[in-house]
Amino acid sequence: MDFVNILCTIFVASLWFSTPFSLHALEPAIRESESTCVSCHRDLEGMLSEPVRLWEKSIHHDMGNGCEGCHGGDKNDPAEAMSPQKGFVGVPSTDKIVDFCGKCHVGVSENFKKSVHFQASQTNLLQKKNTPTCVTCHRSHDIHKASLDLINESLCSTCHSFENPKRIKEAFASTELSLEHRKEDLNYLERRGMSVKKLKEKHFALRNTLHQLTHTFDVPEIQNKTHSVNEALQTTGNDLKVLHRNIHRRWWVGLGVACFLVIFIVVLVKLLKTYEDDAS
Amino acid sequence: MKKRLDQLKAWLKTSAPIPEEFFRKVSSEPVPHHLKRWWFCLGGTAAYLFLIQVITGLLLTFYYVPEPGHAYDSVYRITYEIPFGWVIRSIHKWSSHLFIIAVILHVFRVFFTGAYRKPRELNWMIGCGILFCVLTFGFTGYSLIYEQLSYWGATVAANLTQNVPLIGEYLARFMRGGDTVEENTLTRFFIFHIALLPLAITILLTIHITLIRLLGVTELRFEDDREHSTSHVPFFPNHFLRETIIASCIALVITFLVVFFPAGLGLPADPFVTPAHIKPEWYFYFTFRWLKISSLTVGVLGTGAAAALLVFWPFIDRKIEKHFPGKDISIWLGIIAIATLLVFTVWEALV
Numbered sequence: 001m002d003f004v005n006i007l008c009t010i011f012v013a014s015l016w017f018s019t020p021f022s023l024h025a026l027e028p029a030i031r032e033s034e035s036t037c038v039s040c041h042r043d044l045e046g047m048l049s050e051p052v053r054l055w056e057k058s059i060h061h062d063m064g065n066g067c068e069g070c071h072g073g074d075k076n077d078p079a080e081a082m083s084p085q086k087g088f089v090g091v092p093s094t095d096k097i098v099d100f101c102g103k104c105h106v107g108v109s110e111n112f113k114k115s116v117h118f119q120a121s122q123t124n125l126l127q128k129k130n131t132p133t134c135v136t137c138h139r140s141h142d143i144h145k146a147s148l149d150l151i152n153e154s155l156c157s158t159c160h161s162f163e164n165p166k167r168i169k170e171a172f173a174s175t176e177l178s179l180e181h182r183k184e185d186l187n188y189l190e191r192r193g194m195s196v197k198k199l200k201e202k203h204f205a206l207r208n209t210l211h212q213l214t215h216t217f218d219v220p221e222i223q224n225k226t227h228s229v230n231e232a233l234q235t236t237g238n239d240l241k242v243l244h245r246n247i248h249r250r251w252w253v254g255l256g257v258a259c260f261l262v263i264f265i266v267v268l269v270k271l272l273k274t275y276e277d278d279a280s
Numbered sequence: 281m282k283k284r285l286d287q288l289k290a291w292l293k294t295s296a297p298i299p300e301e302f303f304r305k306v307s308s309e310p311v312p313h314h315l316k317r318w319w320f321c322l323g324g325t326a327a328y329l330f331l332i333q334v335i336t337g338l339l340l341t342f343y344y345v346p347e348p349g350h351a352y353d354s355v356y357r358i359t360y361e362i363p364f365g366w367v368i369r370s371i372h373k374w375s376s377h378l379f380i381i382a383v384i385l386h387v388f389r390v391f392f393t394g395a396y397r398k399p400r401e402l403n404w405m406i407g408c409g410i411l412f413c414v415l416t417f418g419f420t421g422y423s424l425i426y427e428q429l430s431y432w433g434a435t436v437a438a439n440l441t442q443n444v445p446l447i448g449e450y451l452a453r454f455m456r457g458g459d460t461v462e463e464n465t466l467t468r469f470f471i472f473h474i475a476l477l478p479l480a481i482t483i484l485l486t487i488h489i490t491l492i493r494l495l496g497v498t499e500l501r502f503e504d505d506r507e508h509s510t511s512h513v514p515f516f517p518n519h520f521l522r523e524t525i526i527a528s529c530i531a532l533v534i535t536f537l538v539v540f541f542p543a544g545l546g547l548p549a550d551p552f553v554t555p556a557h558i559k560p561e562w563y564f565y566f567t568f569r570w571l572k573i574s575s576l577t578v579g580v581l582g583t584g585a586a587a588a589l590l591v592f593w594p595f596i597d598r599k600i601e602k603h604f605p606g607k608d609i610s611i612w613l614g615i616i617a618i619a620t621l622l623v624f625t626v627w628e629a630l631v
Contacts, residue, residue, distance in 0.1 A: 064556030190544065191541075191544065192542065193359070193366050193542030193543070194360075195359075195360035195361070197356075197360075250539055251539060254535055254536070254538070254539030257535050258532055258535050258536065261528055261532045261535065264528055265525055265528045265529060265532070268525045268528065272517075272518065275517055275518050276513070276518065
């Protein structure tokens with residue numbers, strides 16, 4: 001059998017064996033190692049297994065944050081998994097939720113504490129159980145990624161009119177879109193070998209300031225800040241243009257080298273053919 | 281001008297009295313006609329890529345600092361700040377991948393053409409030694425970047441080594457230079473990558489090529505070769521030109537990869553933060569997947585057994601041929617082995 005035929009046969013066979021059908025059959029064997037919390041709760045019945053199912057769809061799961069990241073405890077030791085000595089907290093009370101999430105989301109929780117939502121809970125305007133907290137919008141376990149879609153009429157109008165949230169959403173919409181585009185552009189430049197570390201840090205800081213600000217629910221301040229973020233985005237846009245030019249310059253040089261090599265190869269092939277014709 | 285050239289020629293003859301006949305003999309040595317196929321030139325391709333590795337590697341050592349506190353920053357400087365650093369690093373990276381592909385394909389070619397059989401058993405074993413050196417090259421080189429994945433890749437590899445029966449503990453300590461991946465580990469990997477492995481591979485390559493010269497290239501005759509009146513062609517210019525064409529094609533591929541997919545950098549190594557998904561380089565996907573679906577001891581022993589099987593295959597094949605003559609069992613076993621290797625590799629890549 002010819003060597004190339006053998007390789008082709010093996011390649012086609014391997015592709016077939018690697019199809020989702022084959023992978024599905026072998027799924028139990030490929031499951032990644034998981035924490036004791038997940039492996040126990042997954043097999044429990046009813047509500048006890050629900051957090052795992054919900055968490056698997058969450059942004060925390062995608063970012064690699066497991067149960068222990070919020071609830072504490074020891075994820076590797078079943079005996080210590082729910083030990084208060086290891087910092088385990090099961091279900092935090094409503095008034096503790098902001099601090100519970102604020103362990104990691106420091107800036108957000110600080111801004112939230114300045115907001116009318118938090119003030120309302122402090123002045124007993126609302127009953128404790130109706131106090132809006134992080135989980136009211138972002139939910140618990142199936143935690144939603146912070147996005148403009150979270151500001152929507154059906155959610156906000158359960159407590160108040162949609163007038164103010166709508167103005168906040170409008171102020172954010174174009175800036176958020178620009179930030180998303182800029183992020184994609186920075187990732188593209190990085191993949192093409194450009195140094196974007198400082199630009200990424202700047203972008204991250206801008207995005208963070210904006211997202212943390214959402215939680216103040218202060219319309220004039222948000223409108224003011226989005227304006228300054230837009231200006232900052234325009235300034236960094238010029239730096240990006242220079243990097244794009246650099247990439248294009250590399251491509252042209254690469255194309256030049258490739259053309260030279262192609263011509264060189266063609267000449268060599270012709271030369272080899274003359275020698276082979278002479279030999280035969 | 282001609283006078284000057286004659287003077288230079290005369291001076292060279294006196295200073296280095298190598299007979300012209302020697303060069304004529306070496307350059308015009310006949311090579312079998314079947315070597316016109318690219319897959320019979322994979323050994324030469326690998327040697328060419330090794331040369332690129334040596335040159336670019338040497339250039340990288342001018343700026344690389346093999347110390348945990350500075351390794352990542354020095355790679356960052358090479359990639360983003362030093363003029364043409366990105367080109368050198370990208371060529372080094374991509375030619376290393378192509379080098380490994382060329383060596384693996386060379387092994388496949390030798391296997392399926394039965395070129396490992398008597399009297400070439402020793403050369404096959406030396407070839408296997410080169411393959412293992414090349415894989416170790418890849419592993420140590422990747423670890424030197426000192427980014428998150430390379431750091432944790434080294435940690436996992438050391439932990440796996442620990443499970444080798446009898447000598448595991450000793451090997452793992454030797455590899456790390458301590459109990460964890462730290463300063464000593466990086467220094468050791470660096471010495472292995474730039475001194476010991478190049479030395480080992482140079483020695484093995486020299487023996488490999490010497491044995492090829494002594495034993496000759498396996499003579500094969502393909503159907504379409506019959507139309508040619510001669511069974512051999514001269515090394516120079518025919519074979520030399522063919523190798524140069526292949527080298528130029530590879531240079532073209534490398535140019536494309538360097539320009540469109542330059543070498544990047546992940547997050548710096550952090551011993552206190554384990555990444556969610558640790559993955560080695562693609563050439564270890566097979567082993568990694570195998571270790572995931574088996575127990576640690578079985579995994580390590582199985583990998584060792586597979587390596588031993590590969591090294592001693594010429595002797596195993598002889599036994600098989602003796603019991604089942606003319607059944608091509610070795611070919612089918614080879615196909616199954618490579619299919620398994622590809623399935624495990626693709627499987628690991630997909631999850």
